[in-house]
Amino acid sequence: MTERVVREEIDKLAELLHVPAERVQHLAHLGYDNLLALRQRVTTSLADKYDEEHRRLRLYRRSVPLRVAVPLAAKILPPRLIGRAAASALDDSEMERALRVLSGMDPGLVADAAPYIDPRVIARFAHLAPPALVHGLMMELLRRNDFSTADLFADYLDESALGAGRAVNEPLITNVSDTARWVAAYRAIESARPDALFVDPLAARLAGERGRAIAEGPVAPRGGRSGWPQVVRTKLIDDLIVDSLAHGCDRVVNLAAGLDTRPYRMDLPAELLWHEADLPALLAEKDELLADEKPCCGLVRTPVDVTDTVALTAFLDAATEGAHRTLVITEGLLPYLTPTQVSALCGALRRPEIRWWLLDLYSPMMRQAVNLSMGRHLGSARWHFAPADGVRFFTGWTAVDTQSLFEAAARWNRSPKPLRLHAHLPGLGTPTKPGQLSLWSGAVRLQQDRFEG
Structure with a gap:
């Protein structure tokens, strides 16, 4: 407990000073009380300055x-x-x-x-x-x-x-795991369409009553209550997984996998080994709900807190053993992490067995829009990470594919008509430099710099 609260104070001090946590890590020996007092003195000094x-x-x-x-x-x-x-x-x-x-x-x-x-x-x-x-x-x-x-x-x-x-109602979404049920409900809705972008026969079962209640409730703003952003993101990532397999991917590791069902619903090579990691309670629920289902490939689930760098490293050691072209997926994870946590994850994934990293990325303005429009419903699942420097945030990695969510949604007729008209406007920004005021969002495939050429 002591180590955790000290680490949290170090992270807060780093955010206050706008520097990486590593720059102030040497102060950890001061202990929680002294770090708290130091942070408050720094806050006062900056206010005066x-x-x-x-x-x-x-x-x-x-x-x-x-x-x-x-x-x-x-x-x-x-x-x-x-x-x-x-x-x-x-x-x-x-x-x-x-x-x-x-x-x-x-x-x-x-x-x-x-x-x-x-x-x-x-x-x-x-x-x-x-x-x-x-x-x-x-x-x-x-x-x-x-x-x-x-x-x-x-x-x-x-x-x-x-x-x-x-007199205040509890938020519909009380933690990040509830977002997995929410997204599963949207996958079920999409699967029922005659022009479905994908079919997920297990989504409704996984979403359950709570997932359906969140999807049907007031959480999403009016223009997004059909779930089109989550549906389009799912399809974009599906396509990038297929392309990675075509380019020699020999292992898939899905971090914070939630209630994802790709090993069951996608046409995957039987010899492929797919690893899933998430919190113990959510994986236990998933194991129970899917106990009678058979995946299309080898599937291993491991309870891991992906924000615990030591536990994550041990998991990656086992999950990537014998692989040469691993694809890591962090769909729907990064927005809920702090920049410090994402930096730590970025470093943990830079290992020779991992070639690609598939993620969803959002501009600072998109983060603000989500928190302003849905924040009171999100509970502890508010968004934190949306770098102004876009894909350049990920040191040691290069973006080899960037797929705009707005452009894909317009192409597949999923977004509201007014948004389709604006899908190609320059104001949406770019993934290499979304800036503070752009609305860029989408799926990104990164490749480790060591594999360039």
């Missing part, structure tokens, strides 16, 4: 009503800046009104910025916050296991706040 720049935001803010300025800032500014500028950009007289506006927004947005807020600002203004805002923020921070940040607000959580929380 940039105070004048943040005060200039008042000049722009005063021309826009608070009820517009606060949600707009949440959409276009990174959480780091919002947290640091929380007090400087507002007069003291405006803070209470701003907090009232925040109380009507997704608590996850406030939780994103909370670790960067100067503790002195919390002490000055937290008592002005509506009880429901404090409760919602505390619950979100606790769901993220961010106990150190939650502790800063604990003194301002009173009985009325606790009462307010009892």
